[in-house]
Amino acid sequence: MADYGLHRPFLHILLIILLSLIAYSNTFHSPFQFDDVRVIVENPIIKDIQFFVEPSKAKAFPGAFGYDALNTRFIGYLTFALNYKIGGLDVTGYHIVNLLIHISVAVLIYFFILLSFRTPVLSESPLRAYQVQIAVFTALLFACHPVQTQAVTYIWQRVTSLAALLYMLSLTAYIKYRLINGRASLKSLFFYLICILSAVTAMKTKETAIMLPVTIVMYEFMFFKEKLKRRMLCLTPLLFTMLIIPLSLISWDMTLLEMAGDINEVTRGASVLPRWVYLITEFRVIITYIRLIFFPVGQNLDYDYPAYQSFFDTEVLLSFVFLVSLLSFSLYLYYRYRRTATHVRLISFGVFWFFINLLLESSIIPLNNVIFEHRLYLPSIGVFLA
Known part of the structure; x- marks a missing residue:
């Protein structure tokens, strides 16, 4: 049965495409929201493709949505510029591209899992008989899960899905x-x-x-x-x-001390929270992320999330204990079954994936908002895999 499925990837990909289209069929006319206005509607950089041929010309427009962002997120901004070149500010075109990116990620997850079962460690796994079912189910779960809505429908968050x-x-x-x-x-x-x-x-x-x-x-x-x-x-x-x-x-015309200060500044984002407060708050945020994956209710575009001041706050401490226990259990599974039930390491890998890909936005680099659902887009793949 598995071999039959492997010879029909077209049907599996078609299923992923169809269900994704159904899930997001009502989003193509959603208007620009929040940062969409600054990034696209009012941004002169994406309205002239010449800025991408000669990026230095964009220095006339400094800041988070000008030359500085073009320097760090060149590819993402280039896709917005191409969208504008083709369809102006017609929002439908932007949503079509976002959905195509999302579908492509789901298809790559499908192939990633099939290829993984050909690796030396998993090629002899008893789960290989179900590799097609696992690949299709995981890809569909990712494609249609409600927690991905923000990364797909919020146009500016194309940078999140495209990076993924x-x-x-x-x-x-x-x-x-x-x-x-x-x-x-x-x-x-x-x-x-x-x-x-x-x-x-x-x-x-x-x-x-x-x-x-x-x-x-x-x-x-x-x-x-x-x-x-x-x-x-x-x-x-x-x-x-x-x-x-x-x-x-960093700017190359700075001294080493100035560079160090610049790196310290940019790794603070726009947040007013101290790094420690942001970190301990993220212990609670990660629990919320996990809950959203398993029980996607009460979703919100803009959470009013409290900042925790003490590590010994009961909610923070319990969250920390749970997260450490989850990581420890994953390590235990990996070492306990590394020579016998090697397929168990898929669980460990999925958990490690989740934490590794949350690390930048949920650790000591304080961002302006402590929680956003689009930050789960890439990390959630690990949970679905596990």
Whole structure:
């Protein structure tokens, strides 16, 4: 049955597309909201494609939605500029692109799972008989889950879904490259170049993509078997891509001390919260995120979420204990069954994925809002996988 399904990926992809279209069929005429106005409607940068040919011209428009953002989120802004070039401010075109990106992420999740069951660790797993069902179910769950609504329908959050698309493309290309078993060929080079190029463009779309190399390193050590030297040859170029984002945030005409101060400033976001207060509040926020994945009720675009002042607040302390217990249990599963029920490490990998990809926005870098549902877009893949 599984083999039959593997020969009909077209039907599975068609199902993903159809159900996604049904789920978001009423969103194509939703108007621009909140930051959409500053990013698109009132932003001169996306209205002239020349700014993307010569980005230095955009210095006349500094700030969070001007040259500074173009420097760090070039790819995301380029897609808005192309949307504007084709359809002006007709909101339908922007929603169509957002949905196409979302569907593409779901399709990549499908292929990611199928490829994972071909890795040395999972190829002999008893779950391989159900790989198609797992792949289709996980992709559909991601595509149609209500918690993804904000990342898909809030036009500005295209940067979130597009970064996730490039993230998944890079990871999937890496797995494909590794499955060639290191044989030097044009095919292996092609997939490795796709992996690197996707990683670079993901990091020029949204800063959360900085965790991609960490995820790939984790995947390599959890699902492939290889000598360390060979692993490092594969992984080192990817690890260097982590420099892209910090280097995009600093000005090269500064002294080292000024650069250090600049990095400290940009890693504070626009928040007035101290780093410690933001961190302990995020322990509660992550619990809310987990609840939204399993019980998506009471969703909100703009939460009125309290900032917690003490680690010893009962809610904060219990949240911290739960999160540490969840991570500890995942580590236990990995080490307990690493030589026997190897498929169990999928659970551990999914949990680790969730926390790793929340790290940038839910740790010590205080952002203007402590919680946004679109921040769950990429991390939620790990939960659905687990």
